[in-house]
Structures are given as structure tokens and as C-alpha cells.
Amino acid sequence: MTFSDINFLMLFILIFVPIYAVIPQKAKPWLLLAAGIAFYAVNDIWVLPVLLVDIIVVFALGILSDMAFNRPKIRQTLLYSGIALQIGLMAASIFLFKNHAFIGIGFFTIQLVGYYLDILRSNIYPCRNILTFANYVLFFPKVLQGPIVSFADLEEALKEPERVSFEKLEKGIRTFILGISFKILIADNLSYLWNGVQTVGFQSISTPLAWLSMYSYSMQLYFDFQGYSLMAIGVAQMLGFTLPNNFRSPYMSKSISEFYRRWHMTLGEWFKNYIYIPMGGSHNGAFKTVLSLAAVWLLTGLWHGVTINFMMWAMTLLFFIILEKFVLKKLIKSSNIFANIFCHIYVLLVIPMTWVMFAISNPEQIGIFFTRLFGLTAICQPLNVNESDILSYLSDYAPFLIGGVACCFPLIEDALVKTRIMMTRFISFALFWLCVYMVMKNGNNPFMYINF
Numbered sequence: 053m054t055f056s057d058i059n060f061l062m063l064f065i066l067i068f069v070p071i072y073a074v075i076p077q078k079a080k081p082w083l084l085l086a087a088g089i090a091f092y093a094v095n096d097i098w099v100l101p102v103l104l105v106d107i108i109v110v111f112a113l114g115i116l117s118d119m120a121f122n123r124p125k126i127r128q129t130l131l132y133s134g135i136a137l138q139i140g141l142m143a144a145s146i147f148l149f150k151n152h153a154f155i156g157i158g159f160f161t162i163q164l165v166g167y168y169l170d171i172l173r174s175n176i177y178p179c180r181n182i183l184t185f186a187n188y189v190l191f192f193p194k195v196l197q198g199p200i201v202s203f204a205d206l207e208e209a210l211k212e213p214e215r216v217s218f219e220k221l222e223k224g225i226r227t228f229i230l231g232i233s234f235k236i237l238i239a240d241n242l243s244y245l246w247n248g249v250q251t252v253g254f255q256s257i258s259t260p261l262a263w264l265s266m267y268s269y270s271m272q273l274y275f276d277f278q279g280y281s282l283m284a285i286g287v288a289q290m291l292g293f294t295l296p297n298n299f300r301s302p303y304m305s306k307s308i309s310e311f312y313r314r315w316h317m318t319l320g321e322w323f324k325n326y327i328y329i330p331m332g333g334s335h336n337g338a339f340k341t342v343l344s345l346a347a348v349w350l351l352t353g354l355w356h357g358v359t360i361n362f363m364m365w366a367m368t369l370l371f372f373i374i375l376e377k378f379v380l381k382k383l384i385k386s387s388n389i390f391a392n393i394f395c396h397i398y399v400l401l402v403i404p405m406t407w408v409m410f411a412i413s414n415p416e417q418i419g420i421f422f423t424r425l426f427g428l429t430a431i432c433q434p435l436n437v438n439e440s441d442i443l444s445y446l447s448d449y450a451p452f453l454i455g456g457v458a459c460c461f462p463l464i465e466d467a468l469v470k471t472r473i474m475m476t477r478f479i480s481f482a483l484f485w486l487c488v489y490m491v492m493k494n495g496n497n498p499f500m501y502i503n504f
Contacts, residue, residue, distance in 0.1 A: 054095070054196065054280075054496070054498070054499055055228075055231070055232065055235075055280065055283040055284070055287065056232055056235050056236060056279075056283070056487075056491060056496055056497075056499075057491070057496045058488065058491050058492060058496070061488065061491075064287070068087065069216075069221075069290055069291070071083070072084075072216070072291055073216045073221075077212070077213065077215070080213040081183050081184070081187055081210065081211075081213065082183070084187050084191070084192075084210075084213070084291075085183060085186055085187050085190065087192050088186075088187065088189075088190030088191060088192045088195060089104075089190060091190075091192035091195065092155075092190060092192070092195055092196075095155050095196065096155040099155075102141075103160065103189075103190075106137075106138075106141060106164075107185065107186050107189050107190070108182075109134070109137065110134060110138075110164050110167065110168075110185075110189075111179065111182055111185045111186075113130050113131070113133070113134040113168075114134075114167070114168075114171055114178030114179060114185075115178050115180060116130050117130045117131050117171055117172075117178060118171075118177065118178045127172075128172065131168045131169075131171060131172045132168075132172075134164075134168045135165050135168050135169070138161050138164050138165050138168070139161065139165070141157070141161065142157050142158065142161040155196060156195055156196040156197060158355050158356075159194070159195070159196070159197060159198045159200060160189070160195070162200060162319075162322055162355070163189070163200055163201070163202070163203075164189065165326070166200075166202055166203075166322060166325075166326060167202075167203050169326055170202065170203065170204065175204065176203060176204050176207075179203065179207070181211070184207065184210045184211050185203075187210045188203050188206050188207070188210055191206065191210070191288075191293075192287075193284040193285075193287040193288040193291075193293070193295065194284055194288070194295060196280075196499075197277070197280050197281070197284070197499060198281065198284070198298060198316075198318055198319070199281055199284060199285070199295050199296050199297075199298045199317075199318040200318035200319055200321075200322050201295060201296065201318065205296075206293070209292075209293050209294070213291070213292055213293075214292035214293075215292065216290065216291065216292045217292075220289050220290070220292060221289075221290050222472075223286075223289055223469065224285075224286045224287065224288070224289030224290035224291075225286065225290065225480070226286070226468060226469050226476075226477075226480050227282050227283075227285050227286035227289060227469050228282070228283050228286030228287060228290070229286070229468070229480045229483055229484045229487075230282050230286075230465060230468050230469055230480075230483075231278070231279045231280065231281065231282025231283035231284075231285075231286060232279065232283055232484070232487045233279075233483045233484075233486075233487055234275040234276075234278055234279035234282065234459065235275065235276055235279030235280065235283070235499070236279075236487040236490050236491060237452075237455070237483075237486070237487065237490065238271065238272075238275040238279075238452055238455055238456050238459065239271075239272050239273075239274075239275040239276035239279055239497075239500075240276075240490075240494070240497045241449065241452040242268050242269075242271055242272040242275070242449065242452050242453070242456065243272050243276075243497060244449075245264075245265060245268045245272075245445060245448075245449045246265055246268055246269045246272060246411070248445070249261065249262075249265040252441075254417060254420045254421045254424055255420055255424070256436050256437055257424055257437065257441060258424075258437050258438065258439050258440075258441050258442060259424060259425065259426070259427040260442040261441050261442040261445060262421065262424040262425040263425060264442055264445060264446070264453075265445075266404045266405065266407070266408055266421075266425065267404055267453075268449065268453065269404075269407055269408075269411050270403065270404040270407045271453070271456035271457075271460070272500075273407060273410070273411075273500060274299075274302070274303070274456075274460070275456060275459070276499055276500045277298075277299075277316070277499070277500065278298070278299045279499075280499050281297075281298035281299060285297070285298075296317070296318055297317065298316055298317055298318055299314065299315060299316070299317065300314040300317065300462075301314060301460065301461065301462045302314035302315040303399070303400065303403075303460040304396075304460070304461070304462075305396075305399050306384055306392065306395035306396060306399065307376050307380070307384045307395060307398075307399065308369060308372045308373055308376060308399065308402060308403065309373050309376050309377070310384075310399075311399055311403055312369070312373075319352075319355075323348045323351065323352065324348075327344070327347055327348050327351060328344045328345070328347075328348050331343065331344040331347055332344050334377075338378065341377065342374060345370060345373060345374060345377075346370060349366045349367065349369060349370040349373075350363075350366065350370075352366050353365060353366030353367070356410075359413050360415055361409050361410065361412060361413050361414075361415065361418065362409075362410070364409045364415070364418070365406055365407075365409040365410045368406050368409065369406055372402060383395065405422075405425075408421055408422070408425075468480055
């Protein structure tokens with residue numbers, strides 16, 4: 053069960069939110085914990101006991117490290133052992149349980165590793181309340197796909213949950229509706245285009261259709277993940293909590309570096325704070341900068357998966373980011389209008405091509421797709437290509453493609469979430485029930501990032 057599931061919509065909005073709003077403040081943490089356990093159990097009951105034991109182990113190691121504060125070697129051993137256990141758990145999920153990887157294991161692991169590192173750096177005191185700590189780990193709005201939040205950012209709110217105000221409740225509802233609209237009305241419909249192209253086979257599509265499908269997949273991935281992030285933020289707001297934004301109009305960027313400062317921002321911040329800066333970042337010469345960037349992108353690729361396509365994706369991005377840092381720096385920072393136009397076009401060409409490597413796990417199929425993308429028939433002989441195939445796809449998917457392009461700009465998001473007038477409230481109300489109708493009609497498509 054995920055946020056776009058009809059059962060969640062009905063149970064959460066009609067039952068959970070009203071109960072949570074009226075129960076005593078002291079009871080709220082217990083209800084949150086029950087909701088977190090139930091939410092994860094519905095999605096992956098078989099690994100829930102493992103995660104509950106893991107929570108207890110992490111909690112205990114944190115306290116033991118605090119008790120050993122004046123014995124640095126023992127303290128470091130405890131914390132580094134905890135980090136190794138977390139990474140081992142994720143590795144076991146990937147390598148030993150390939151057909152049943154823990155749902156959300158990447159998000160689960162990365163937050164607990166950050167918890168250990170914050171204790172190690174003395175940025176936080178280890179949590180001594182098991183209820184607060186369990187709620188941090190299993191806080192159900194973020195448990196499956198983030199946003200990634202540090203313990204320090206949620207600790208006080210989890211200890212003493214806020215009373216839910218009408219203003220925050222309304223903002224949460226509108227944010228949630230925008231997120232589910234992105235997911236159901238744009239991402240899910242565009243998924244049929246990409247799936248259709250895969251079914252036909254990359255060797256049998258025309259070059260124009262290859263370009264269309266590439267951009268379609270790019271928007272599908274964005275609105276699927278951004279949709280989840282907005283729903284998570286909205287759910288948290290309805291309960292009186294604040295989660296950080298995860299996306300900030302990434303397709304308006306002027307560089308690949310900027311794109312990834314705007315895309316999945318909480319993951320980028322995690323790698324920046326715990327890998328890039330500790331390794332030296334950009335303040336210790338070119339060699340250290342390249343080494344730090346290489347470590348970040350190698351780990352980013354591995355975090356997404358151990359198949360070769362994720363390594364290809366990550367290393368390609370690393371190449372362009374290094375190119376920008378040392379060769380294209382002046383061009384990217386230029387205020388010249390033609391330079392700005394060039395930079396935007398560059399991003400809109402490179403990023404969708406890298407998503408091809410993200411989407412297709414077989415390197416041979418990646419190669420075939422690129423030969424069709426650039427019409428290299430001498431390398432890969434096309435099979436039964438209908439040169440006008442793009443017309444049928446455009447006729448079926450044009451509204452969703454146009455809607456996707458429009459929603460890449462911040463105007464629509466700002467209007468529906470931040471503008472409190474009757475018209476935007478009516479639009480949000482209509483969008484919500486349209487999404488409910490679509491879910492009832494077509495079923496619920498799983499989120500694309502749910503197994504990371």
C-alpha cells in the first residue's frame with residue numbers, strides 16, 4: 053500500500069487524520085509508531101522483524117557509544133561497527149535477496165548511517181528514548197522513498213508533536229493533491245508510452261519516436277518521484293510535521309551540477325555532508341576535488357543498484373560534472389543570453405540521455421536505443437520500422453506530454469500550493485477526485501523508486 057493506493061487515501065484521510073487530530077498529545081507518538089509499523093508491514097511484512105531488530109541495535113549502539121565517550125577508541129569501534137552492519141544489511145538485501153529486496157532499504161540505511169556519523173562527529177547526542185528513535189526511523193511519510201531527513205531535524209517534533217492547525221492541514225492536503233496528480237495524471241500515463249516502446253523493441257522504432265520516448269521517460273521518472281515526495285511532505289504537514297523539499301524545478305537548470313542540486317536534494321545533501329566535504333571537497337586542489345566527486349558518484353551508482361547500467365549512468369554524470377568544473381565553468385556562469393540558452397539546451401539534451409542508461413538494465417539494449425536515437429542504421433540494422441510511428445504515439449499521449457512540460461516550471465506548483473483563493477481550492481478538489489477515479493479505474497501503479 054502506497055500513498056496513491058485507494059485504501060491509503062480512504063484510511064488516512066477519513067480515519068487516521070481525524071483520530072490523530074483529537075487524541076491527547078501524549079498519545080500521538082504511540083499512534084505514529086503504530087502507523088509506521090502497520091504501513092511498512094502492509095508493504096513488506098517479511099522483513100519488518102529484521103528492521104525492528106535493527107532499530108533496537110542502532111539505538112543500543114548509540115547509547116553504548118555515549119557511555120564510552122571518554123574512551124574514543126571504543127566509541128569509534130562501536131559506531132563504525134554499526135555503520136558496517138547497516139551497509140551489510142543493505143548488501144545482503146541486494147545480493148542475497150535479489151527477488152525480495154527490502155522495500156526502501158536504501159533510504160532506511162542512509163539515514164541510520166547518517167545518525168551514526170552525526171554521533172561520531174558530536175553533532176547530536178544519541179537518542180535515549182526508544183519511542184522517539186523508532187518513530188524517526190519508521191515515520192511513515194518518509195519510510196519508503198524519503199525525503200531523507202536527519203535525526204536532528206525531526207527529534208524535537210517527534211518528542212512533542214505539534215497540534216495540527218487548520219492552515220497546516222489545508223497546506224498539507226493541497227501539497228498531497230499536487231503530488232498525487234503528478235503521479236496519477238502525468239507519470240502513470242506517460243509510463244504507457246515507454247512501456248509500449250519497450251514492447252515494440254528498440255530496433256523497431258523510428259528515430260523521432262526514440263527521442264519522444266526518451267523525453268517521455270525523463271518526465272515519467274520526475275513526476276513519479278516528485279509526486280511521491282510531495283505526497284510525503286503533504287502527509288507530514290497534515291500531521292504537524294515539516295519535511296524538506298526534494299525537488300526544485302530541476303529541468304530549469306543551466307548545468308548538470310545544478311540539475312543535481314535541484315534533483316533529489318536530500319540525497320545530494322547527504323552525500324555532500326557525509327562524503328564530499330569530509331574527503332576534501334573543492335577546497336584542496338583539483339586532484340582532491342576529482343577524487344571526492346568520483347567517490348560521491350560511485351557510491352550514488354551503487355546506492356541505486358549493482359547492475360552495470362547504474363555504473364554507466366553515474367560515471368557519465370561524473371564526466372560531465374568534472375567537465376563543467378574545469379572546462380565549462382566560465383560559460384555556465386556567464387550572464388550572456390546566448391550562453392544561457394546554450395546551457396539550458398545542453399542540460400535538456402544530456403540529462404534525458406543519461407536517463408536512458410538509468411532505465412535500461414541491458415548494456416546491449418542501451419546501445420541499440422542510442423543507435424536508433426541518432427539514426428545509425430549502419431551499426432544497428434532496424435527491423436520493420438514504421439517511420440510514422442511517432443504520430444500514433446503523439447495522438448495518444450500529447451496531452452500528458454504537454455502537461456508534463458508545463459509542470460516542469462514552478463508556476464503551477466506555486467499556484468496550487470501557495471495561493472489560497474477559491475479557484476485554486478476548487479481546482480485541487482477536482483484534481484483529487486479525478487485521481488481517485490483514475491485509481492479506481494486503472495488500479496495503482498507502483499512508484500518507480502520504491503525498491504531503492
